Amino acid sequence: xxxxxxxxxxxxxxxxxxxxxxxMLYPETGMSVVEILEHLDMEVDFPAEQTCxxxxxxxxxxxxxxxxxxxTFLDAFEESSVIxxxxxxxxxxxREIYPKLFKDDPKNLPRVERIKRITWEFTEFIVEGLGIxxxxxxxxxxxxxxxxxxxxxxxxxxxxxxSRTLMANIENAEVVELESAExxxxxxxxxxxxxxxxxxxxxxxxxxxxLACPAKVLCGDISxxxxxxxxxxxxxxxxxxxxxxxxxxxxxxxxxNSI
Amino acid sequence: xxxxxxxxxxxxxxxLKDEALAFAVKKATRKAFDGRLQAMxxxxxxxxxxxxxxxxxxxxxxxENLPALLELAEQRMTENGMQVxxxxxxxxxxxLVLEIAKDHQAGQxxxxxxxxxxxxxxxxxxxxxxxxxxxxxxxxxxxQLNHEYPSHIVxxxxxxxxxxxxxxxxxxxxxxxxxxxxxxxxxxxxxLRNAFLTADMGITGGNxxxxxxxxxxxATNEGNGRMVTSLPRIHVALVGIEKIVATMExxxxxxxxxxxxxxxxxxxxxxxxxxxxxRPEDQDGPEKVFVIFVDNGRSKIYASKYAEAxxxxxxxxxxxxxxxxxxxxxxxxxxxxxGPIGSIITPLMKGLENASPLPYAxxxxxxxxxxxxxxxxIPRMLLELRNDLVETKLSAPMMNFMMKAWMxxxxxxxxxxxxxxxxxxFTNLFPIQKILPPPFNGWAKYRQFPQFSNxxxxxxxxxxxxxxG
Numbered sequence: 001x002x003x004x005x006x007x008x009x010x011x012x013x014x015x016x017x018x019x020x021x022x023x024m025l026y027p028e029t030g031m032s033v034v035e036i037l038e039h040l041d042m043e044v045d046f047p048a049e050q051t052c053x054x055x056x057x058x059x060x061x062x063x064x065x066x067x068x069x070x071x072t073f074l075d076a077f078e079e080s081s082v083i084x085x086x087x088x089x090x091x092x093x094x095r096e097i098y099p100k101l102f103k104d105d106p107k108n109l110p111r112v113e114r115i116k117r118i119t120w121e122f123t124e125f126i127v128e129g130l131g132i133x134x135x136x137x138x139x140x141x142x143x144x145x146x147x148x149x150x151x152x153x154x155x156x157x158x159x160x161x162x163s164r165t166l167m168a169n170i171e172n173a174e175v176v177e178l179e180s181a182e183x184x185x186x187x188x189x190x191x192x193x194x195x196x197x198x199x200x201x202x203x204x205x206x207x208x209x210x211l212a213c214p215a216k217v218l219c220g221d222i223s224x225x226x227x228x229x230x231x232x233x234x235x236x237x238x239x240x241x242x243x244x245x246x247x248x249x250x251x252x253x254x255x256x257n258s259i
Numbered sequence: 260x261x262x263x264x265x266x267x268x269x270x271x272x273x274x275l276k277d278e279a280l281a282f283a284v285k286k287a288t289r290k291a292f293d294g295r296l297q298a299m300x301x302x303x304x305x306x307x308x309x310x311x312x313x314x315x316x317x318x319x320x321x322x323e324n325l326p327a328l329l330e331l332a333e334q335r336m337t338e339n340g341m342q343v344x345x346x347x348x349x350x351x352x353x354x355l356v357l358e359i360a361k362d363h364q365a366g367q368x369x370x371x372x373x374x375x376x377x378x379x380x381x382x383x384x385x386x387x388x389x390x391x392x393x394x395x396x397x398x399x400x401x402x403q404l405n406h407e408y409p410s411h412i413v414x415x416x417x418x419x420x421x422x423x424x425x426x427x428x429x430x431x432x433x434x435x436x437x438x439x440x441x442x443x444x445x446x447x448x449x450x451l452r453n454a455f456l457t458a459d460m461g462i463t464g465g466n467x468x469x470x471x472x473x474x475x476x477x478a479t480n481e482g483n484g485r486m487v488t489s490l491p492r493i494h495v496a497l498v499g500i501e502k503i504v505a506t507m508e509x510x511x512x513x514x515x516x517x518x519x520x521x522x523x524x525x526x527x528x529x530x531x532x533x534x535x536x537x538r539p540e541d542q543d544g545p546e547k548v549f550v551i552f553v554d555n556g557r558s559k560i561y562a563s564k565y566a567e568a569x570x571x572x573x574x575x576x577x578x579x580x581x582x583x584x585x586x587x588x589x590x591x592x593x594x595x596x597x598g599p600i601g602s603i604i605t606p607l608m609k610g611l612e613n614a615s616p617l618p619y620a621x622x623x624x625x626x627x628x629x630x631x632x633x634x635x636x637i638p639r640m641l642l643e644l645r646n647d648l649v650e651t652k653l654s655a656p657m658m659n660f661m662m663k664a665w666m667x668x669x670x671x672x673x674x675x676x677x678x679x680x681x682x683x684x685f686t687n688l689f690p691i692q693k694i695l696p697p698p699f700n701g702w703a704k705y706r707q708f709p710q711f712s713n714x715x716x717x718x719x720x721x722x723x724x725x726x727x728g
Contacts, residue, residue, distance in 0.1 A: 023679065026712070046717075072669070154625075183624075191621065196702055196704060197275055
């Protein structure tokens with residue numbers, strides 16, 4: 001259980017961590033998160049000093065550079081009581097890597113220890129944090145969905161079960177599993193640049209399984225989404241993965257009256 | 260064997276184009292991966308996970324107490340009538356084997372499967388000295404015929420198709436044409452059977468050594484291990500110093516974890532537990548048993564932040580789970596141990612400067628750690644090695660420069676917001692997909708470069724705040 005030390009977020013103000021890729025590539029996904037959280041009567045703020053969690057440099061081996069950027073994260077969320085992000089890998093970076101990065105830094109370590117207990121991936125926040133399993137949504141007709149889980153949301157957060165729970169409780173929605181659902185899409189940050197051909201071969205297999213699946217594919221992680229949708233675009237396919245938050249916010253708008 | 264790991268990128272690119280290889284590797288790893296899951300589920304997923312955790316802690320206890328356990332093992336094995344020798348590196352290990360062969364007039368040697376003997380280049384050393392040596396594990400025999408090295412820790416010819424093995428046997432051993440896998444194996448069996456009966460000396464590795472009883476344990480499936488250790492006059496086992504387990508009970512846990520993880524079996528077809536040479540009342544068995552403990556860089560790993568790597572029981576589950584390995588097989592890794600665990604062991608044993616691409620040969624997806632029967636944190640160590648590359652100035656200068664620039668931009672709110680605006684402006688204005696310079700052009704080969712949004716979330720939030728009052 002990755003949330004055993006987490007404090008209950010109920011009744012507290014939520015700070016959104018949009019992530020650098022979300023901010024620059026998918027800002028509307030951030031808005032979807034805000035809409036859903038506000039719909040659940042949460043007060044949401046957005047600490048304007050935030051930039052990036054530092055993961056790109058950390059994964060590339062540049063830990064000093066990562067730490068420097070991570071400090072800006074600690075500063076930006078200094079006053080926050082709860083941090084929610086629509087990206088499993090960034091949540092895992094803060095929760096699991098910051099304690100290593102700052103282990104010899106007595107000034108920042110207490111801040112890290114506090115922040116790692118209040119940081120949530122978006123779906124695990126709703127299901128595990130707020131205890132809400134049903135968003136009372138209804139689809140106009142029976143629709144089949146599948147998920148691409150990011151590696152971090154499979155192995156470092158509770159997002160796999162949380163996202164399935166939320167979807168299963170939508171009326172008229174059915175969830176199936178993708179072929180080789182737990183296989184990495186090949187992004188891996190620096191890996192996709194340094195080992196472009198290998199990463200491309202992994203992406204090809206993932207695209208094949210997505211295109212072979214008749215279900216609408218949703219994703220809970222912004223970086224996989226940029227990667228996979230970029231691959232689909234290059235294949236001239238009309239298929240795109242949609243972020244779960246965007247799907248939920250869209251459904252919310254569609255049946256505002258039924259809630 | 261000579262290390263080639265710095266050519267990982269080029270070799271991987273070659274294998275990526277080899278469709279037959281990709282087919283063979285994906286099929287075999289999928290079968291092994293599913294087999295492991297099924298073997299774990301058979302005893303219930305919870306129990307499977309408990310065995311994994313027990314196995315992990317058994318190996319961690321060894322690491323906490325390795326020097327004392329090695330001494331105990333030596334004492335017990337000596338009491339059992341085995342001769343225990345120590346080799347600090349590969350040349351010492353090979354010399355010891357050669358000396359034993361010379362002392363006992365052993366001109367013909369049969370071998371069981373052993374990754375350690377691949378690591379120390381034993382076959383070459385023996386052949387140079389005029390000693391004939393024959394691999395008797397079917398996979399290793401195929402490789403010896405084809406002058407290749409293993410592409411997988413457990414299933415060394417995983418990269419080969421049945422047809423390529425058939426053609427090799429026809430060419431090298433005069434086998435009559437057949438497409439029947441059973442007949443192909445039967446042909447090899449006949450050839451090997453003669454060698455067992457005439458060999459002077461048998462060489463094996465060792466999967467575990469039980470310290471409290473002084474027992475050498477071998478897990479095999481073909482039965483050749485039993486022949487190699489019982490028919491020839493002399494048996495020599497070469498074992499890495501990390502292969503110790505404290506108790507017979509730990510062995511029981513670990514051999515289950517090994518079999519289930521490696522091949523999806525409850526237990527391997529043969530489990531040899533060797534306690535010494537032939538006793539007067541025994542009907543067969545070697546006159547002498549030598550056990551050579553080999554260090555070859557292991558104590559250096561033991562003293563480092565990578566000690567955990569020595570918990571590895573060589574089951575190959577991380578290879579079968581790795582999406583990178585699936586694409587290219589084992590050879591591009593460039594040394595004896597491929598896949599995720601190889602990407603750690605190789606730089607540690609052969610020097611980071613001789614294997615600098617390997618820590619990056621992973622998307623850090625973490626499937627290896629989940630599959631590992633002793634819960635080795637492979638992604639953690641890959642990251643540490645990447646950091647070592649940067650700290651020891653082995654990283655590419657271009658990369659160093661880009662990361663510094665990235666840090667300066669990301670650590671300042673102004674720099675960050677300007678860079679976002681610049682990226683949006685630039686990607687809107689120019690056909691970025693076509694003009695990306697290296698190393699990013701590789702990225703654009705497989706995906707449309709992402710379109711940066713004209714409005715960042717930062718600016719959207721400001722508008723929202725204004726609207727909400």
